[in-house]
Amino acid sequence: MSTTVNSESKVNSASTGAGIHSRGSGGGGNSHKPGDGDDPWPPGFTRDDAIEPNKFRIGMWVALASILMLFVSLTSAYILRQSKGLSEAHDWFPLRMPGVLWLTTAMLLVSSITIEMARRALRRSRYGWFRLLISLTTLLGLGFLAGQLQAWLVLVNQGVYVYSHPHSSFFYLLTSLHAIHLFGGIIALLIVTVAAHRLRITRSKRNAVDVTALYWHFMDGLWIYLFVLLFFWRQ
Amino acid sequence: MADVIKPVPEDASHKPKHFLRRYVFSTDHKVIGIQYWLLALVSVFIGMGLSALMRLQLAWPGERFALLKAILPHAAQSGNISPDLYLSLVTMHGTLMIFFVLTTAPQGGFGNFILPLQIGAREMAFPTLNMLSFWLTFVSLLVLLTAFFASAPNVIGPIAGWTMYPPLSAVGEIAGPGQGTGVVLWLLSIAIFSVASLLGSINFITTMFKMRAAGMTPLRLPLTCWAWFTTAGIALLSFPVLLAAGLLLLSDHLIGTHFFIPASEYVSGQLMTAEAGGSPILWQHLFWFFGHPEVYLAILPGMGLTSHLLSTFARKPVFGYRAMVAATFGIGLLGFLIWGHHMFVSGMSPYAATAFSLLTLVIGVPSAVKTFNWLGTIWRGQMRFTTPMLFALGFVSLFVSGGLTGLFLGQAAIDIPLHDTYFVVAHFHLIMGVAAVFSLFAATYFWFPKMFGRMMSERLGKIHFVATFIGVYAIFMPMYLMGIAGAPRRYAFHYNPATGEGLQYLAGLVPLTRFISYAAFITIAAQLVFIFNLVWSWRRGARATDNPWEATTLEWAIASPPPADNFGDAAPVVHCGPYEFSVPGAARDFRMQDEPRGAASKQREP
Numbered sequence: 001m002s003t004t005v006n007s008e009s010k011v012n013s014a015s016t017g018a019g020i021h022s023r024g025s026g027g028g029g030n031s032h033k034p035g036d037g038d039d040p041w042p043p044g045f046t047r048d049d050a051i052e053p054n055k056f057r058i059g060m061w062v063a064l065a066s067i068l069m070l071f072v073s074l075t076s077a078y079i080l081r082q083s084k085g086l087s088e089a090h091d092w093f094p095l096r097m098p099g100v101l102w103l104t105t106a107m108l109l110v111s112s113i114t115i116e117m118a119r120r121a122l123r124r125s126r127y128g129w130f131r132l133l134i135s136l137t138t139l140l141g142l143g144f145l146a147g148q149l150q151a152w153l154v155l156v157n158q159g160v161y162v163y164s165h166p167h168s169s170f171f172y173l174l175t176s177l178h179a180i181h182l183f184g185g186i187i188a189l190l191i192v193t194v195a196a197h198r199l200r201i202t203r204s205k206r207n208a209v210d211v212t213a214l215y216w217h218f219m220d221g222l223w224i225y226l227f228v229l230l231f232f233w234r235q
Numbered sequence: 236m237a238d239v240i241k242p243v244p245e246d247a248s249h250k251p252k253h254f255l256r257r258y259v260f261s262t263d264h265k266v267i268g269i270q271y272w273l274l275a276l277v278s279v280f281i282g283m284g285l286s287a288l289m290r291l292q293l294a295w296p297g298e299r300f301a302l303l304k305a306i307l308p309h310a311a312q313s314g315n316i317s318p319d320l321y322l323s324l325v326t327m328h329g330t331l332m333i334f335f336v337l338t339t340a341p342q343g344g345f346g347n348f349i350l351p352l353q354i355g356a357r358e359m360a361f362p363t364l365n366m367l368s369f370w371l372t373f374v375s376l377l378v379l380l381t382a383f384f385a386s387a388p389n390v391i392g393p394i395a396g397w398t399m400y401p402p403l404s405a406v407g408e409i410a411g412p413g414q415g416t417g418v419v420l421w422l423l424s425i426a427i428f429s430v431a432s433l434l435g436s437i438n439f440i441t442t443m444f445k446m447r448a449a450g451m452t453p454l455r456l457p458l459t460c461w462a463w464f465t466t467a468g469i470a471l472l473s474f475p476v477l478l479a480a481g482l483l484l485l486s487d488h489l490i491g492t493h494f495f496i497p498a499s500e501y502v503s504g505q506l507m508t509a510e511a512g513g514s515p516i517l518w519q520h521l522f523w524f525f526g527h528p529e530v531y532l533a534i535l536p537g538m539g540l541t542s543h544l545l546s547t548f549a550r551k552p553v554f555g556y557r558a559m560v561a562a563t564f565g566i567g568l569l570g571f572l573i574w575g576h577h578m579f580v581s582g583m584s585p586y587a588a589t590a591f592s593l594l595t596l597v598i599g600v601p602s603a604v605k606t607f608n609w610l611g612t613i614w615r616g617q618m619r620f621t622t623p624m625l626f627a628l629g630f631v632s633l634f635v636s637g638g639l640t641g642l643f644l645g646q647a648a649i650d651i652p653l654h655d656t657y658f659v660v661a662h663f664h665l666i667m668g669v670a671a672v673f674s675l676f677a678a679t680y681f682w683f684p685k686m687f688g689r690m691m692s693e694r695l696g697k698i699h700f701v702a703t704f705i706g707v708y709a710i711f712m713p714m715y716l717m718g719i720a721g722a723p724r725r726y727a728f729h730y731n732p733a734t735g736e737g738l739q740y741l742a743g744l745v746p747l748t749r750f751i752s753y754a755a756f757i758t759i760a761a762q763l764v765f766i767f768n769l770v771w772s773w774r775r776g777a778r779a780t781d782n783p784w785e786a787t788t789l790e791w792a793i794a795s796p797p798p799a800d801n802f803g804d805a806a807p808v809v810h811c812g813p814y815e816f817s818v819p820g821a822a823r824d825f826r827m828q829d830e831p832r833g834a835a836s837k838q839r840e841p
Contacts, residue, residue: 059441
């Protein structure tokens with residue numbers, strides 16, 4: 001079977017005749033270069049795949065869609081529970097907002113700025129700045145978690161527990177779910193931060209920074225949303 | 236970072252050397268696919284065993300069976316099945332089948348194995364994540380099975396059904412055995428399963444976006460790939476909702492919140508909530524917002540495969556490829572808008588019920604598009620009645636006979652009398668259970684040669700098909716009649732002819748009930764033929780060639796079974812659409828997707 005020259009030859013046609021039937025015999029000129037023989041990559045994978053940036057970015061966007069869905073469904077439960085028509089007796093007692101939440105919100109907002117600056121510093125190969133900013137982001141993230149814990153303790157001291165009333169149940173549930181998700185981001189940041197201080201920012205770590213920044217911004221936005229929902233969106 | 240690229244020997248397919256890395260904690264999508272498939276196979280047999288026990292009870296209530304006493308010495312002390320045990324069987328049967336068979340096998344099993352091959356990829360986008368999602372699914376199955384033993388020594392799991400409706404599932408052991416720890420374990424299992432399913436979906440979607448071979452444009456994708464992609468999208472958006480609902484119910488159990496326990500709720504004479512409380516309807520909304528798309532999770536891969544097989548074995552292109560893709564998306568999208576038709580009897584506003592009824596009718600449109608396109612595909616085809624083809628045709632038949640009654644149940648006025656009767660049981664078993672299982676059988680017979688390098692026995696396959704096809708109709712068609720007669724679901728028995736207990740108006744249905752049970756036992760026995768065929772073919776079957784079915788898609792362009800790195804160094808290049816059968820003027824009646832355009836053929840390129 002002879003290959004006529006047509007529009008299809010634009011695509012990489014290393015294969016002659018029956019395409020991949022000729023496996024190995026005419027395999028030259030391929031764009032997919034195999035890695036070292038004793039690569040740590042999974043079968044069929046090369047080093048190029050592991051640092052392919054778009055893959056991780058798409059994967060992260062898809063993952064964010066599902067996280068969004070989790071919080072959207074909890075929001076609908078929240079709004080339904082809050083509405084007066086649902087239960088005969090009205091049992092919605094709004095919490096008094098612990099003041100420390102203003103501080104944690106500010107910390108998270110600043111951390112979003114610092115991680116973005118860190119990302120840009122890395123892109124311009126200013127490693128000193130990057131080390132500083134990424135460490136700062138990690139610390140702010142940990143500070144946020146400590147602040148959230150403080151907010152819980154404030155409520156516990158007031159005698160407000162998870163099961164006290166619906167608003168407190170939702171408050172504890174939503175903040176802890178957000179904190180768990182944010183903690184995942186902190187682990188990613190810690191890995192990058194340690195790598196930065198040991199001066200091991202490889203290409204794959206750069207992708208990790210990009211994708212972590214995306215996740216971190218999302219967590220920031222999610223917290224603002226929850227903050228508004230829990231304390232300002234109220235009948 | 237070393238950028239030195241050393242040449243690799245021809246046979247280096249990167250297969251891990253160590254046993255654990257190769258077969259257990261493998262990141263190879265083919266190994267993971269087979270692991271998922273085996274997990275589903277184990278689950279389906281457990282689930283089927285439970286249904287056998289249920290049929291035993293329904294047909295001969297009160298009868299004492301020494302066998303039952305032997306296998307369940309505590310739960311069935313006197314040799315018969317108590318109502319609690321019966322409900323626990325219902326719950327576990329439903330959960331196992333829906334989550335661990337119908338959700339797992341088409342997507343995790345065949346999707347994992349075949350999708351990267353069909354799009355010409357070397358792997359899934361995130362192999363390690365893939366391994367993680369399988370092992371999470373495995374852990375989730377183990378947790379679910381332990382729920383059976385939560386009220387040890389009684390082997391009674393949760394009794395609230397797979398829908399786990401509160402408030403009785405939220406108040407603990409007081410609502411019945413297995414409703415305490417059993418429900419907690421059930422919820423944990425489902426939460427783990429949701430996470431695993433989400434990780435899998437992320438992987439599938441990214442793989443479809445990023446890993447396609449050169450020339451594999453969207454409209455050259457096999458319909459199976461479109462179905463897996465849509466299914467992953469549905470799972471991505473529906474499982475978080477189940478996870479959210481599960482977390483709320485779990486905190487009702489463990490922390491003492493009242494999300495789903497209503498005000499002034501008395502259970503067994505005990506007040507559950509002192510003041511105001513939550514809403515069990517909220518659970519129904521959240522659950523069915525997941526639950527209805529879940530139905531399409533189970534059936535869409537089967538639809539994709541049916542299109543694929545009908546085309547392959549009728550030696551004709553799929554009729555209306557673009558319409559098929561559009562219908563797949565249409566079903567996926569509409570599936571999110573019709574959850575309310577499960578809740579017509581929940582006191583829903585008649586206006587809302589009308590809206591849900593109308594949308595339910597609308598989803599009949601893409602379903603009908605698919606059905607007519609299937610008929611158009613086989614119309615005047617050169618049919619090859621292989622076993623996978625027979626099961627694909629069986630799928631169409633079951634899809635129609637199960638689907639048409641969906642139009643009845645989608646209407647509030649008809650649903651209200653039929654709700655919670657055997658009519659519903661017959662409907663969803665035919666369309667979602669058995670039709671999807673037929674597509675799994677078809678997939679197994681079709682891809683077994685690719686998975687294990689050997690052909691399955693056609694003779695045994697045909698015996699299996701005929702027995703199963705007649706069997707499932709004999710089981711489920713009479714259930715429609717029972718439903719119309721008013722036989723309620725979830726009852727441990729309807730009428731006991733020996734003692735005269737039960738619902739008098741159903742006394743006449745006793746012979747029909749027994750007929751269904753006999754049919755069920757025979758059909759279950761027929762599955763042993765399938766198991767025998769699997770094991771025998773795996774060891775002794777005829778060696779499969781690369782492309783035994785003369786199919787066109789990329790998985791058939793490489794060896795059976797494929798090497799660990801799939802296409803290796805020769806990345807495939809796709810030149811045409813997936814259903815180029817009987818091309819006029821071509822030398823043979825099919826054209827592989829990676830086959831360059833021949834001089835003789837003047838076909839248009841899709």
